[in-house]
Amino acid sequence: MTDEPQPELRWAPLEPKPRNRGRVWLIIGLSVLALLVVAALLFFLLPRDGTPAPGASTSPTATTTPTQTPSALPSASPDPTAPVDTPPPVEDPSLPAFRDRVGVWLESAPVGLDIVSEGEGDLESVLNAMQEDAQRLAESLPPSSIAQEWSTTTSEYLSRLDSLRSAVTSGSGVDGAVDAARTTANDLRRIAGF
Template identity: 45%
Template sequence: MTDGQQPEVRWAPLPPAPKRPGRVWLIVGLSAFALAIVVAFLVFVLPIGFAPEPGPTATPSASKSPSPSPTQTPTPTPTSTAGPTPVPTAPPSQDPDAEAFAARVSPWLDDAVTGLEIAAASSGEDAASVIEPMRQDAERLSDTPPPTSIAAEWSTSVSTYLTSLNDLQQAYRSGADVSGAERATLEALQSLRDLAGL
């Protein structure tokens, strides 16, 4: 064997791991939040989706032994065919009053005023792209039933407005003079606003 000295092996304690209470509280907080979401889902959403439909419910009887009962077959009863069965009809559509109609169409008409201002400040394809949502709103205006007192005028004015929007969009795209198309669109829009009482 060798007479050399062997290094002495000592076990030193490991330094303690740094404490991270923030990480623990973060995990606990996120777990509690997830649990709260699940509970809210179960309490508010699931009962709505699985609500029992109204109908007859059977109540269990407290009899201990079933007793056989004779089965009776129902006897058909004659039905009278004296007259035709009334067919249910849909209720007539209600004529909206002027205030409700104005409230319904005013957001679209107000957006059109803003859209025309934005388009006038732009040019070319940028201005033409501003006109597209206005055309969609004009189609919504066409689909909205007006009061019967203005129905014919409303239909004509919406059609004129939609045509003027198409002409204005084409003028912006072609780079032509847009002043005439802008004026026609503003006049058609003002006509709609006047009919709606705005």
């Protein structure tokens, strides 16, 4: 063949197979967990007493009495009427409960008006928050003893806040608009019993 020396072949021992003990235990553990889940589901979903519960069967059974089949002609029964759903009567809240509900919004009104009168910061967000609070005040259900006065005064307060927004936007008459809104806010506080 060729004159070049050929490498000498020798047999070397094979490397031992890596042990997969961890993988085997993982498979065994997951199998046991799956069996436990199936057992728990069967325990909770199957009836425990072993007797069948009474109920209608879906399989046909032979009976000695014939059943009536519905006739094609309608019977002379009165037309069913839809039930009238009337909401339950609204409970008249007590004045202390009403005061607790609207107190946070009434307490924040003077703070917001002070911020607007100082004219510093983002007045747009302050005015938005004040109008949202005023809207919540208008939507809250007052006791019947103050309902009429509350409704009128909250409408007036919303109107005063609109005027205040216009005054802030134009840059003139802000002090007068703040005073008018403050007076109306104080009227709301008086009506609520603060």
